[in-house]
Amino acid sequence: MLRSHTFALGLLLAAAAPAARADVTLIGVGTLPGDATDLSGLKGKTSDGTPHDRLGGMGSAIAYTGRGSEYLLVSDRGPKDGATDFVCRWHRMEIRVTPGTKTPVTLQLSGTTLLTNEHGQRFVGSLDAFSHRAPERNLRLDPEGARVGRDGTVYLSDEYGPGLYAFNASGKRVASLPVPAHFVAPKPGKAPADELPPKSVSGRQPNRGMEGLAIAPDGKTLFGIMQSPLIQDGALDGKNNRTGVNCRILELHLATKKSREFVYPLHDAGYGVNEILAVNDHEFLVLERDGKGGNEAEFKRLYLIDLTDATDVSAVSSLPAKGLPAAVKPVKKKPFLDLLAPKYGIAGAECPEKFEGLAFGPDLPDGRRLLLVTADNDFLADKPFRVYAFAVDRAELPGFQPQQFEPQTPEKR
Secondary structure: OOEEEEEHHHHHHHOOOOOOOOOEEEEEEEEEEEOOOOOOOOEEEEOOEOOOOOOHHHHHEEEEEEOOOOEEEEEOOOOHOHHHHHHEEEEEEEEEEOOOOOOOHHHHHHHEEEOEOOOOOOOOOOOHOOOOOOHOOOOOEEEEEEEEOOOEEEEEOOOOOOOEEEOOOOEEEEEOOOOOHOOOOOOOOOOOOHHHOOOOOOEEEEEEOEEEEEEEEOOOOEEEEEEEOOOHHHOEEOOEEOOOEEEEEEEEEOOOEEEEEEEOOOOOOEEEEEEEEOOOOOOEEEEEEEEOOHHHHHOEEEEEEEOOOOOOOOOOOOOOOOOOOOOOOOEEEEEEEOOOOOOOOOOOOOOOOOEEEEEEEEOOOOEEEEEEEEEOOOOOOOOOOEEEEEEHHHHHOOOOOOOOOOOOHHHHO
């Protein structure tokens, strides 16, 4: 079994803080070494020399399972940005948060599940697994968002398509959910240049697909958010530099398959969205950040957004790079949490580049909300995996509704 490693930053901050409690407090940081092994049982190494059982990249997505302190964490497409034959998988992990102790955040891996399609074939991160002749046999997958449904079904957003898929507890895909055609890359390719103008004039940008996924508390609706604007939404200038800021959010009702779309405006065209997490059925936390790590990191923030009164832009074929027509209202957006604020001690040489996962857990003993933030270590042996645990005063999220789960038997897990 894996050992738990923890930074007790929360204790140091608490000792220096005044008696009054901050609105959002860093409790602590749980870590695991970057060269840890998972429980897949796979042997050998990938084509780039990474062990097949490397426990990495799993900060891409985290979802609460509704069972005690158990969470589901998803590894993305693997090392080298899709250049290897890494088998896609998720992990189940016990994340225990006990404020005021010497080890406030502890991590314990409890299981690894390999992902397969409807035919039992394993998904891999490699671009070479894409099939032009038989798309239904396409085996390339880049899972970047994950949520667990009321009945234990696991929903994943795939950055490659983008796609939305449902998996059973055994890791087998059981459904492909509809994504509007204007989101999808019309001519998927192995190289980014093959998916950019002039070859592609619509759909997601390469490696900028459906990066985040949320589920409504009642489990009836999914919300997928694009990392960057669609190509037809003023995303790029004539030299394919990113200039657009208007990202789309896709709302999909699971029973009816009806969908709506909303506009989330980026703070800056150079940034991207990495996660969306439901507070209730119309309010969400959105993680937006730059692509820098260490001392160069400048922008890693969470925003609270509200879909109320936002315009459904499903029928809008293209959006401007910046600004919106008078008839189109974006989501309401306000700052919620700056991960680089000095009081948290995260900024600096050890600051991760890729904060990518958000999840609420069970309320803390004092009634505050537990918010977990994960960082993707890109499978690098010298970069630890980290889980940041924050305590959120109830007054900060007055409309919060916990996610609903049905009782699950061992067979449904």
